[in-house]
Amino acid sequence: MQHYDVIIVGGGMVGAGLACALSGQGVRIALVESVRAAVRTEPGYDDRAIALAYGTRRIFEGLKLWDALSGSATPIHRIHVSDRGYPGKVNMDREAEGLPAIGYVVPARDIGRVLTDAVNQRDDVDMYCPASVAAVSHEAGQVLVRVTQADSEVSMTAAVLVAADGADSALREQAGIGCRRIDYGQTAIVTNVTPQLPHDNVAWERFTDTGPLALLPMSEQRCGVVWTVGSDQADAVMALEDAEFLARLQERFGNRLGRLQRVGKRQAWPLQLVSATQSVAPRMALVGNAIHTLHPIAGQGFNLGARDIAALAEVLVDAIRAGEDPGSAQVLERYAEWRRRDHKNVTLFTDGLVRLFTLPVPGLGMVRSAGMLALDLLPPAKRLLTRLTMGRSVQTPRLARGLPL
Numbered sequence: 001m002q003h004y005d006v007i008i009v010g011g012g013m014v015g016a017g018l019a020c021a022l023s024g025q026g027v028r029i030a031l032v033e034s035v036r037a038a039v040r041t042e043p044g045y046d047d048r049a050i051a052l053a054y055g056t057r058r059i060f061e062g063l064k065l066w067d068a069l070s071g072s073a074t075p076i077h078r079i080h081v082s083d084r085g086y087p088g089k090v091n092m093d094r095e096a097e098g099l100p101a102i103g104y105v106v107p108a109r110d111i112g113r114v115l116t117d118a119v120n121q122r123d124d125v126d127m128y129c130p131a132s133v134a135a136v137s138h139e140a141g142q143v144l145v146r147v148t149q150a151d152s153e154v155s156m157t158a159a160v161l162v163a164a165d166g167a168d169s170a171l172r173e174q175a176g177i178g179c180r181r182i183d184y185g186q187t188a189i190v191t192n193v194t195p196q197l198p199h200d201n202v203a204w205e206r207f208t209d210t211g212p213l214a215l216l217p218m219s220e221q222r223c224g225v226v227w228t229v230g231s232d233q234a235d236a237v238m239a240l241e242d243a244e245f246l247a248r249l250q251e252r253f254g255n256r257l258g259r260l261q262r263v264g265k266r267q268a269w270p271l272q273l274v275s276a277t278q279s280v281a282p283r284m285a286l287v288g289n290a291i292h293t294l295h296p297i298a299g300q301g302f303n304l305g306a307r308d309i310a311a312l313a314e315v316l317v318d319a320i321r322a323g324e325d326p327g328s329a330q331v332l333e334r335y336a337e338w339r340r341r342d343h344k345n346v347t348l349f350t351d352g353l354v355r356l357f358t359l360p361v362p363g364l365g366m367v368r369s370a371g372m373l374a375l376d377l378l379p380p381a382k383r384l385l386t387r388l389t390m391g392r393s394v395q396t397p398r399l400a401r402g403l404p405l
């Protein structure tokens with residue numbers, strides 16, 4: 001029988017990030033992940049370009065991992081939002097926000113590699129991988145977890161169990177936590193392209209009648225592409241020859257970056273909204289996609305998960321330092337209460353954007369266009385939007401201020 005303070009199930013970006021945050025704080029941690037790290041970091045496994053908000057950079061600084069990640073990070077100096085076929089556009093730039101960058105684009109694989117390497121170097125984190133949870137039960141003020149690894153079974157106890165096991169969280173379901181689920185009927189085609197003109201560190205978000213399209217600045221003058229198409233067309237788009245794919249993409253995006261020249265491997269991600277009705281249960285806390293799986297339209301999912309990490313780590317470490325039981329209902333409710341507004345605001349904002357730009361309502365395009373023109377001319381409104389997407393509208397955890405726990 002192994003004894004821990006915290007058992008984290010799911011070693012994706014959020015679960016591994018939480019293990020790094022708790023490490024070094026006198027907390028014994030187990031991290032249980034079902035897919036081998038070597039597979040998760042191999043080329044092509046997850047080549048998405050992830051846009052990190054400036055606030056998420058601060059969290060990585062607080063984790064002392066930004067130096068390891070910054071070599072793979074391309075700064076975003078400006079975000080340009082437009083609506084295909086309409087004049088409205090919105091520009092957000094770093095000068096107006098008084099920041100060195102509005103955000104950064106980092107390949108998901110590099111975030112995974114940096115976090116996994118860090119976890120492997122910590123003595124206070126035991127990694128069980130590939131392994132999965134066979135059973136969870138409660139006894140005498142602790143949670144008892146049976147984990148299957150290879151052909152053997154390990155039993156472990158902890159004060160708190162963290163569900164970081166993604167959109168289809170089995171722990172969430174076992175705990176009886178319900179969720180709202182919307183299948184958007186859309187699929188994100190993810191790849192990267194090399195345009196003829198330099199990207200100049202601009203992130204382009206273009207709304208089109210077939211779904212949003214983002215081109216994000218990356219290293220070597222490449223752009224990460226997230227192209228949303230109807231799920232009924234996804235197979236056909238995935239099967240296109242490279243030249244035909246580039247021609248279709250060019251037609252959707254326009255000529256702002258000159259000719260789109262080279263294209264990398266493509267991946268397809270079906271899109272859905274999953275929103276859990278609660279973020280805690282007895283002796284259990286949910287983080288990341290297990291609570292909120294969002295459409296990537298505004299690049300918010302991991303940023304929101306990073307703020308879960310910062311808040312939960314702070315609540316648990318403060319409770320342990322104060323001699324409290326970190327798995328008690330009062331302590332976990334502090335985390336739930338802290339995160340409630342941010343979850344609600346960002347989920348509403350993201351889902352609202354999807355609807356605003358995909359509903360086939362006559363005349364809606366002109367209303368949108370007028371709204372975007374107005375937003376572009378109103379710096380305070382833009383600042384409010386930036387604050388929302390950076391999580392600045394809520395009480396900021398210590399890690400998100402770049403401070404140690």
Ligand SMILES: Cc1cc2nc3c(=O)[nH]c(=O)nc-3n(C[C@H](O)[C@H](O)[C@H](O)COP(=O)(O)OP(=O)(O)OC[C@H]3O[C@@H](n4cnc5c(N)ncnc54)[C@H](O)[C@@H]3O)c2cc1C
Pocket residue numbers: 009010011012013014015032033034035048049050051052131132133164165166167170188190226269287288289290296298299300301302303304305
């Ligand atoms: C196309 C696309 C583009 C995106 N772009 C952005 C962006 O620009 N910016 C942004 O902030 N976000 C973005 N996101 C969202 C972001 O990718 C997710 O929010 C983030 O990956 C969630 O991480 P997670 O660790 O919570 O979940 P996951 O990545 O799903 O990780 C869950 C982990 O749990 C493991 N697991 C599951 N079940 C078990 C079990 N029973 N036992 C053990 N392990 C288990 C899985 O193997 C996995 O490793 C994007 C998403 C998509 C689809």
